[in-house]
Amino acid sequence: MKDENQLLNVSNLQTHFFTENGTVPSVDGVSFQVNKGELVAIVGESGSGKSVTSLSIMGLVEDPGKIVGGDIMFEDKNLATYTNKQMRKIRGNDIAMIFQEPLTSLNPVFTIGNQLREAILQHQNVDKATAKKMSIDMLTQVGIPRADKVYNSFPHSLSGGMRQRVMIAMSLSCNPKLLIADEPTTALDVTIQAQILELMKDLVKKMDTAIILITHDLGVVAELVDRVIVMYAGQVVEQSDVFTLFKDPKHPYTKGLLDSTPKIQDLNEELISIKGTVPTPANMPEGCRFHPRCPHAMDHCISHEPQLETMENGREVRCWLFDEEVMEHERQKSGNEGTPQK
Amino acid sequence: MKRFLIQRLLQLIPVLIIMTFIVFSLVYVAGDPVALMLPEEASPEDVARVQESLGLNEPFYVQYGIFLTNAVQGDFGQSYRYNQDAMSIVLERVPATMELAIASMIFATIIAIPMGIWSATRRNTFIDLFITGSSVLGKAMPNFWLGIMFILILAVNTQIFPVSGRGTFMHVVLPAITLGTAVAAEMTRLTRSNMIEILQQDYVRTAKAKGVSNGIVTYKHSFRNALIPVVTIMALQTSTLVGGAIVTEQVFAWPGIGQLLVQAVNARDMAIVQAAVFLIALLVIFINFIADVLYRLLDPRIKY
Amino acid sequence: MSQQVTPEPIPEPPVEPTPESKRRLKKSSPITRWAKLLLKSKTGTVGLFIVLVVFIVGIFADQLAPFGVNEQNYANMLAPPSWAEGGTSEHFLGTDNLGRDILSRIIYGTTISLLVGIFSVVVAGVLGMAAGLFSGYYGGWLDTITMRLVDAFLSIPNILFILVILSVLNPGILTLIFAIGVTNWVIYARLIRGEVLSVKEREYVKAAKSIGTKNMTIIRRHILPNVFSTFIVISTLSVATTIILEASLSFLGMGVQPPDVSWGYMLADGRDYLATNWWLATFPGLAITITVLGIIFLGDWLRDVLDPRSQGR
Numbered sequence: 001m002k003d004e005n006q007l008l009n010v011s012n013l014q015t016h017f018f019t020e021n022g023t024v025p026s027v028d029g030v031s032f033q034v035n036k037g038e039l040v041a042i043v044g045e046s047g048s049g050k051s052v053t054s055l056s057i058m059g060l061v062e063d064p065g066k067i068v069g070g071d072i073m074f075e076d077k078n079l080a081t082y083t084n085k086q087m088r089k090i091r092g093n094d095i096a097m098i099f100q101e102p103l104t105s106l107n108p109v110f111t112i113g114n115q116l117r118e119a120i121l122q123h124q125n126v127d128k129a130t131a132k133k134m135s136i137d138m139l140t141q142v143g144i145p146r147a148d149k150v151y152n153s154f155p156h157s158l159s160g161g162m163r164q165r166v167m168i169a170m171s172l173s174c175n176p177k178l179l180i181a182d183e184p185t186t187a188l189d190v191t192i193q194a195q196i197l198e199l200m201k202d203l204v205k206k207m208d209t210a211i212i213l214i215t216h217d218l219g220v221v222a223e224l225v226d227r228v229i230v231m232y233a234g235q236v237v238e239q240s241d242v243f244t245l246f247k248d249p250k251h252p253y254t255k256g257l258l259d260s261t262p263k264i265q266d267l268n269e270e271l272i273s274i275k276g277t278v279p280t281p282a283n284m285p286e287g288c289r290f291h292p293r294c295p296h297a298m299d300h301c302i303s304h305e306p307q308l309e310t311m312e313n314g315r316e317v318r319c320w321l322f323d324e325e326v327m328e329h330e331r332q333k334s335g336n337e338g339t340p341q342k
Numbered sequence: 343m344k345r346f347l348i349q350r351l352l353q354l355i356p357v358l359i360i361m362t363f364i365v366f367s368l369v370y371v372a373g374d375p376v377a378l379m380l381p382e383e384a385s386p387e388d389v390a391r392v393q394e395s396l397g398l399n400e401p402f403y404v405q406y407g408i409f410l411t412n413a414v415q416g417d418f419g420q421s422y423r424y425n426q427d428a429m430s431i432v433l434e435r436v437p438a439t440m441e442l443a444i445a446s447m448i449f450a451t452i453i454a455i456p457m458g459i460w461s462a463t464r465r466n467t468f469i470d471l472f473i474t475g476s477s478v479l480g481k482a483m484p485n486f487w488l489g490i491m492f493i494l495i496l497a498v499n500t501q502i503f504p505v506s507g508r509g510t511f512m513h514v515v516l517p518a519i520t521l522g523t524a525v526a527a528e529m530t531r532l533t534r535s536n537m538i539e540i541l542q543q544d545y546v547r548t549a550k551a552k553g554v555s556n557g558i559v560t561y562k563h564s565f566r567n568a569l570i571p572v573v574t575i576m577a578l579q580t581s582t583l584v585g586g587a588i589v590t591e592q593v594f595a596w597p598g599i600g601q602l603l604v605q606a607v608n609a610r611d612m613a614i615v616q617a618a619v620f621l622i623a624l625l626v627i628f629i630n631f632i633a634d635v636l637y638r639l640l641d642p643r644i645k646y
Numbered sequence: 647m648s649q650q651v652t653p654e655p656i657p658e659p660p661v662e663p664t665p666e667s668k669r670r671l672k673k674s675s676p677i678t679r680w681a682k683l684l685l686k687s688k689t690g691t692v693g694l695f696i697v698l699v700v701f702i703v704g705i706f707a708d709q710l711a712p713f714g715v716n717e718q719n720y721a722n723m724l725a726p727p728s729w730a731e732g733g734t735s736e737h738f739l740g741t742d743n744l745g746r747d748i749l750s751r752i753i754y755g756t757t758i759s760l761l762v763g764i765f766s767v768v769v770a771g772v773l774g775m776a777a778g779l780f781s782g783y784y785g786g787w788l789d790t791i792t793m794r795l796v797d798a799f800l801s802i803p804n805i806l807f808i809l810v811i812l813s814v815l816n817p818g819i820l821t822l823i824f825a826i827g828v829t830n831w832v833i834y835a836r837l838i839r840g841e842v843l844s845v846k847e848r849e850y851v852k853a854a855k856s857i858g859t860k861n862m863t864i865i866r867r868h869i870l871p872n873v874f875s876t877f878i879v880i881s882t883l884s885v886a887t888t889i890i891l892e893a894s895l896s897f898l899g900m901g902v903q904p905p906d907v908s909w910g911y912m913l914a915d916g917r918d919y920l921a922t923n924w925w926l927a928t929f930p931g932l933a934i935t936i937t938v939l940g941i942i943f944l945g946d947w948l949r950d951v952l953d954p955r956s957q958g959r
Contacts, residue, residue, distance in 0.1 A: 060550055084556070091553035099551075104544040109566050109642060119552040154642045170552070360798035368810045482938040484890045484910075486897050487931030490917055494928070498921050585803035589894045593917070603806075604898050607813040615813055623802040630801065 059087035096171035439598030446522035458533025480527030577633030690947030696940025769827025774834020782842030882945035
């Protein structure tokens with residue numbers, strides 16, 4: 001499994017929240033890899049555990065949450081065992097993060113420059129004047145006009161799109177190896193979304209930074225990334241490169257997600273939404289976690305939990321439909337009636 | 343900024359008018375001060391002459407008008423007990439009260455703000471429970487009792503501090519703690535709840551994601567934002583502080599306005615009562631005004 | 647790793663336990679629901695217990711007090727508490743300089759504290775509620791005048807106003823109730839007005855208006871019930887501050903006058919004997935602290951229950 005090219009290897013990550021009303025396993029055995037300079041998306045509905053996964057990598061899971069199992073290998077370091085103090089050297093330096101809400105993610109009482117140079121001063125051995133120069137340079141790179149003026153202004157004087165550019169400048173200022181972007185364009189206007197995505201793509205390619213994009217928007221995924229990880233109820237259910245996934249989704253949940261995304265070419269077609277909602281850990285179904293919402297659910301799915309199985313081209317899927325033995329059994333039982341299509 | 347200042351100052355006028363009106367009408371209702379001023383055997387003619395000279399025969403609104411014109415010039419008449427200009431007697435007492443108020447505010451601030459931050463960052467731990475518990479207790483204890491207990495334990499029994507009076511630094515310690523406790527309790531509670539709210543903000547997470555130290559996260563990114571409402575609270579607490587000072591001064595025989603006012607009320611020395619109330623109210627209004635200005639300076643989002 | 651850099655917000659909390667459990671509670675009868683909510687909060691339970699005890703003591707003072715309020719025991723002047731060195735068995739908390747039983751005086755003082763605390767809150771509450779309701783509902787010049795008045799009152803410490811009133815009127819329990827009542831109404835007026843302003847904009851109030859319901863009927867049927875929980879919470883907490891205020895004024899010699907007894911008055915007496923007889927000043931203060939603590943606990947619990955937004959603050 002050890003690969004020269006590999007940057008991040010999350011294996012069997014478990015992050016639980018210990019609330020008054022019991023333990024909530026938000027992330028329940030998640031494994032995936034990210035290579036150097038690779039653009040990966042983690043897709044899922046809210047409550048699927050995708051944000052908690054990213055916060056776990058950053059070491060920003062807050063009480064009462066805790067990583068209770070698994071490893072987060074970043075290069076040769078296991079971040080899951082790092083203390084907060086050790087993590088501080090990683091955060092903002094090797095791994096940076098962009099958040100969803102540009103409007104509230106910048107501190108209102110400090111200037112843009114103050115907040116930008118903070119990361120640089122923290123991680124790089126430079127003086128204030130150099131940090132300022134680097135900050136302004138970074139602002140120019142993310143396409144902010146009159147960067148030296150913006151440097152001295154307060155966040156409230158900038159538009160949402162501008163603020164997200166500032167956030168990108170801030171996160172890339174120390175040349176991180178990995179950038180985690182949690183719904184970076186959700187709060188923005190559609191026209192600005194495309195610009196921001198384009199900007200991110202350009203910059204990470206130039207800097208050879210890998211991206212983990214957290215999103216529920218498959219449109220964004222198609223534009224930006226190489227590979228997609230689909231999460232459902234705290235688990236990875238499918239993992240594939242982006243073209244194969246869009247062309248031939250395997251897991252019924254992925255299909256559902258794709259069907260519920262509007263496509264330009266068939267505007268007349270009805271949008272199909274996935275019935276039901278993500279189960280809460282308190283009423284997590286037995287067997288396959290998706291079976292109550294799955295159009296292809298079989299008897300076997302109700303009682304048996306599927307594992308993540310590797311298929312051709314290194315893609316992975318967690319579904320009994322692709323287990324030959326189970327399918328054979330099902331076919332015999334039901335006499336070929338209602339065979340689910342792959 | 344200039345426009346804001348002018349607007350804010352204009353708003354003070356109705357408040358001042360209403361305040362003086364209330365004070366005046368209460369004293370008006372109190373009735374004839376002449377009886378107190380003259381010896382008992384004074385003839386009715388003497389009484390009438392004094393009433394005339396004081397303008398007490400004029401109708402209510404004329405008297406209020408006279409009162410207001412004089413008040414603006416700081417003239418509240420003569421104190422019959424001191425036979426002196428009332429305002430100058432009150433002004434003599436100002437430094438003592440200011441000393442006490444400032445000392446207790448300093449005490450409250452240096453206790454309350456770190457405690458509030460500490461309990462907010464350690465939410466639901468023993469420390470948090472202890473701090474919130476103490477702040478409720480600080481609110482429940484009447485300050486005069488607290489003062490008396492301090493005197494009992496630290497002045498009478500162990501003789502570390504003087505029992506009463508004003509003079510050295512040691513004199514001000516117990517009164518300042520006594521007066522500052524209630525303020526500190528309220529400030530702790532509010533600092534804590536503000537900090538808890540701010541620690542959940544997205545920008546705090548952004549700061550953490552940059553890898554800066556906990557200290558910078560807490561004191562730079564969070565506290566600066568929590569400070570803004572705390573300034574308002576401090577201003578609102580001046581009212582509590584002044585109210586408490588009246589009682590605290592009594593406990594420690596502190597020669598401030600509060601002590602003077604209590605004596606004046608007991609002796610029905612209305613000129614002093616009016617002068618003292620007017621001056622204190624003016625002070626509180628002024629401090630609130632300063633806080634309002636400061637609030638705007640601290641928060642760059644507010645534009646003028 | 648793990649770092650709880652700070653507590654709180656669970657990103658993407660998959661379960662929301664509180665609303666769930668509240669929904670469950672709503673199904674049972676109101677009394678069981680309140681009892682359950684009360685027992686969930688330790689401080690709320692303690693608060694209710696203290697308040698109940700204080701009320702019982704206050705109401706049955708005559709039956710509970712071992713001695714009369716001004717009954718003097720010349721043989722036992724300045725006797726220490728029965729459990730302290732040199733104490734006499736009949737005076738549990740000792741006697742004062744006139745040989746009066748301190749425990750009995752504290753018990754009688756409870757009645758006075760509650761009387762002043764509750765009735766001045768009633769006076770302030772009724773005045774403030776009326777001012778807040780009408781100025782909030784009608785707006786216009788009535789609102790402007792009321793709010794200017796409120797500003798003026800708030801800019802001056804209320805003890806100053808009360809002192810001025812007390813310097814004019816003859817001191818006593820009724821004067822105290824009146825003085826505290828007419829100065830504290832502003833707190834209610836401001837908060838109730840704010841509530842009214844938001845309730846006024848709700849659909850059902852607009853609907854009632856549109857079908858021509860009389861203003862007074864709207865205020866009574868729609869506005870009043872909605873601001874009532876705020877009113878209850880302020881009132882409860884006001885009783886606590888008023889009890890301290892009464893004690894302070896009595897301590898200054900301007901509140902309750904002998905032969906009536908007040909905790910504050912006892913403290914003022916006890917202060918002169920601090921060097922030699924500590925129990926005189928200690929116990930009345932303890933009584934105030936415990937009573938006020940109980941009311942604050944109860945009031946905070948009420949606020950948490952009636953206004954879920956403030957939870958944990």
